[in-house]
Amino acid sequence: MKTLIKNGTVITAEMTRKADLLVEDETIRRIDGNIDDPEAKIVDASGLLVLPGGVDPHVHLELPMFGTISADDHYTGGKAAAFGGTTTMIDFVSQEPVSLAENIARHRAMADPKASIDYSFHMNISRFDEQVAEELPDLPRMGVTSLKVFTAYNGRLRLDDGSIFKVMRIGGKNNLLTMVHAENGDVIDILVAEALAAGKTAPIHHARTRPAWGEVEASLRAAALAAQADSPLYLVHMNVAGEVDQLAYARKHAIPAMGETCPHYLFFTEEDLKRPDGAKWICSPPMRKPADQHRLWQGLEDGTIQVLATDHCPFFYNGRKPIIYEGREVAIPGKELGGENFTLIPNGLPGIADRLPVFWTHAVNTGRISPNRFVELTATNPARIFGLYPKKGTLAVGSDADIALWEPEKELDYGLAWAHHRTDYNLYEGWKLRGYPVKVFLRGKLIVDGQEWLGKAGGGRFVHRQAGEIL
Ligand code: URP
Ligand code: ZN
Numbered sequence: 001m002k003t004l005i006k007n008g009t010v011i012t013a014e015m016t017r018k019a020d021l022l023v024e025d026e027t028i029r030r031i032d033g034n035i036d037d038p039e040a041k042i043v044d045a046s047g048l049l050v051l052p053g054g055v056d057p058h059v060h061l062e063l064p065m066f067g068t069i070s071a072d073d074h075y076t077g078g079k080a081a082a083f084g085g086t087t088t089m090i091d092f093v094s095q096e097p098v099s100l101a102e103n104i105a106r107h108r109a110m111a112d113p114k115a116s117i118d119y120s121f122h123m124n125i126s127r128f129d130e131q132v133a134e135e136l137p138d139l140p141r142m143g144v145t146s147l148k149v150f151t152a153y154n155g156r157l158r159l160d161d162g163s164i165f166k167v168m169r170i171g172g173k174n175n176l177l178t179m180v181h182a183e184n185g186d187v188i189d190i191l192v193a194e195a196l197a198a199g200k201t202a203p204i205h206h207a208r209t210r211p212a213w214g215e216v217e218a219s220l221r222a223a224a225l226a227a228q229a230d231s232p233l234y235l236v237h238m239n240v241a242g243e244v245d246q247l248a249y250a251r252k253h254a255i256p257a258m259g260e261t262c263p264h265y266l267f268f269t270e271e272d273l274k275r276p277d278g279a280k281w282i283c284s285p286p287m288r289k290p291a292d293q294h295r296l297w298q299g300l301e302d303g304t305i306q307v308l309a310t311d312h313c314p315f316f317y318n319g320r321k322p323i324i325y326e327g328r329e330v331a332i333p334g335k336e337l338g339g340e341n342f343t344l345i346p347n348g349l350p351g352i353a354d355r356l357p358v359f360w361t362h363a364v365n366t367g368r369i370s371p372n373r374f375v376e377l378t379a380t381n382p383a384r385i386f387g388l389y390p391k392k393g394t395l396a397v398g399s400d401a402d403i404a405l406w407e408p409e410k411e412l413d414y415g416l417a418w419a420h421h422r423t424d425y426n427l428y429e430g431w432k433l434r435g436y437p438v439k440v441f442l443r444g445k446l447i448v449d450g451q452e453w454l455g456k457a458g459g460g461r462f463v464h465r466q467a468g469e470i471l
């Protein structure tokens, strides 16, 4: 089957060019001026931008937390992603007390039948011993080339510094990139206990008990451990100015360190946690201050930060009240579980559908970020860092035909109905956006046409990743 996308403006990280794009089956075959192919179905992209499908390297689907589960799975999360122009996502495998291979196999069994876009996995390492040390070098054979470790969530996910060092050392020798969730778990535990004892349970105390300095210190610690372990490092969900400074410091000292931020940290502050519905903004690490936002934008603009991801981990605001999803009532326990006690409110936010349209409106339309840098931050760099490139993350001959046809002048009042997340709220409800995908292709197949969903469970595939690049 051939599709010819004609008269569009092709945008990649490197170039902007008026060109036609010929897709044969799942692959891009030609990009050129005035292609003709009588066998091809023509898609007229006049007035549209032709972008590579977005790559979101940080999502949590069906993640068990605080007695519930994140509300999107590989079908619903992939569908929402596709409506927002993203065609590949990387989810995390929690480390249950079985072998790493078994953990990955179980997650594949859960995700494969549901996947509606292409996907891959990172492996969480929240327990480290001799057996895990022996198993880690085998992960690339399973297509998993990145790990996540935590310096917070004591007693649950946190690894001690020595174990993080050992994980990184094995990773450095075996083409595994270590991603670090950098907060200070000890300080958080003390502050949380003190807050609860003082009856300070409102959502704002979530931010106040997770100080920004803990992230500054933990991100420098992560960079120093990576340097000593001869390992690359990727800092996840950066949200603090000092953390960006530490990343810049590490890079200046030739440590192979990279990092991401997420849209919610660019657009919301801890003031949002003070709203009556502040629970909607509870995630870890928390929202910060305007000065932090300023430094994050600067980091995106000057290249210190390489990736804009989402940390998509949606929960219902009121999981007692069903929503209608694909014609059926769905209710999944969510933020209401915490009541007014911030320590019991599931941590996480919806965002996978919002990332590209919200960022386009506020980064590209404002002139802060060029369309090429937009593609680089949201598709090309994540694909390169996580070993998906050039199959994913760009428009090139031989690449997968993952394509978003983007209407730059399309205006919308954004919110829940546009996002298609399987939850009952959207952080950007009522925001006026300009620029939106109008057709989305996954490996040559049209899966989103306007507001029509043409994708299906099982239409997405696990992508076996290679070793990534250090940018
Ligand atoms: O609040 C968040 N971010 N939930 C997901 C887990 C994590 O640490 O990324
Ligand atoms: Zn994290």
Ligand code: ZN
Residues within 6 Å of the ligand: 058, 059, 060, 311, 313
């Ligand atoms: Zn996360």
